[in-house]
Amino acid sequence: MQPNDNTGKNRQELTYLPVPFPKAPPKEPRFAALRTWWNQAWEEGGVLNAMWEDILSAPEDGLRYMAPWIRAVLTVAGLSFVLLMAQAAGEVILQTLRQLLTAVPKVQVGVDTSSGVFAVVDQPVRTYIAQHAVGLPVAASTVYTLWLLTGIVGLVLGFLSRNNGVRAMWAGHGAATVWMVWTATPDTSRPVTAALTVLAWTFLSAFAMRGLTLRRRVVGRPAKVTVKPEIHVPVQPPAPAAEQHPHSSCPFRD
Incomplete structure (x- = not known):
């Protein structure tokens, strides 16, 4: 009679059981880091909050005392506008000259x-x-x-x-x-x-050549001499006191 012992068989079956993989950590929401930075930047003392305060105070501060980064942005924008206008004006001038020189051979x-x-x-x-x-x-x-x-x-x-x-x-x-x-x-x-x-x-x-002259130009303005007539009276030394007779003040003077 075989003993009813399945311990060894169960042990062998347990060795082939699949090992469970560790669960992956939950993924953070998309753009969570960007959202966190955005919220921190708009808090008091944040980068965007400070820049917004600079923009609001710029009209009162004026061009001289406004934030340096605002002046840099305005300078770059102004130079870009000037360059674009100069380029447009140059194209118009060149087109006009081209039309003029094209019509010149008729002369x-x-x-x-x-x-x-x-x-x-x-x-x-x-x-x-x-x-x-x-x-x-x-x-x-x-x-x-x-x-x-x-x-x-x-x-x-x-x-x-x-x-x-x-x-x-x-x-x-x-x-x-x-x-x-x-x-x-x-x-x-x-x-x-x-x-x-x-x-x-x-x-x-x-x-x-209107205004052309051969005279030597004087650089700078000549110094202005101001004459103020003043009379200085020397201080006279005090006169010495008159000598008095020793008995001049005596009431019993003969």
């Missing part, structure tokens, strides 16, 4: 298109440019227009700004004009034409 160069006193200077300049602009990447009419614009800009800006650089440009423009007139004019009338050109440039220089 005839080297042909008697001007009359009167102005033709004395204008026709030799046109002829000189037409003769020496061959082979350039731009048309001769474009060169003539640039020469004309340079003279107008030098005359106007020299009159308004009194800048030495603009005056130098005007002087160079006048010298180049006289040279072109002298070269392109026939020998018989060359002296008269050059003389008239110099006179015309000198007359216009009275406006372009």
Whole structure:
């Protein structure tokens, strides 16, 4: 008779039982750390709370005493706006110049298109440019227009700004004009034409070089001398006391 003992068998079955895995910790809600930081930043003394207080106090503090980070943001925004405006203005100016230079070839160069006193200077300049602009990447009419614009800009800006650089440009423009007139004019009338050109440039220089002087400028203002007439009376020493007779005060004086 077999003993009814299942202890060994149960032990063998227990060895094959699956081992339970440890339970994973519960996951934190999504963006919990960000939410915690957000709540702490808006508490008293937090980063966002301090920045909001700086923004509220900025109108009262003014530009000089407002928070540095606000001034930095305003400076960057202002510079960005200026750069965008300058870029837009530059594009408009370049587009205008491109349209102007595109229409320039309609101007005839080297042909008697001007009359009167102005033709004395204008026709030799046109002829000189037409003769020496061959082979350039731009048309001769474009060169003539640039020469004309340079003279107008030098005359106007020299009159308004009194800048030495603009005056130098005007002087160079006048010298180049006289040279072109002298070269392109026939020998018989060359002296008269050059003389008239110099006179015309000198007359216009009275406006372009307005305020130019050869006197030496004194840097700074002269010191002001203030004269205040005063009478000083020397202090006189006190007069010595008069000597008295020893019996002068005696009531029984004879």
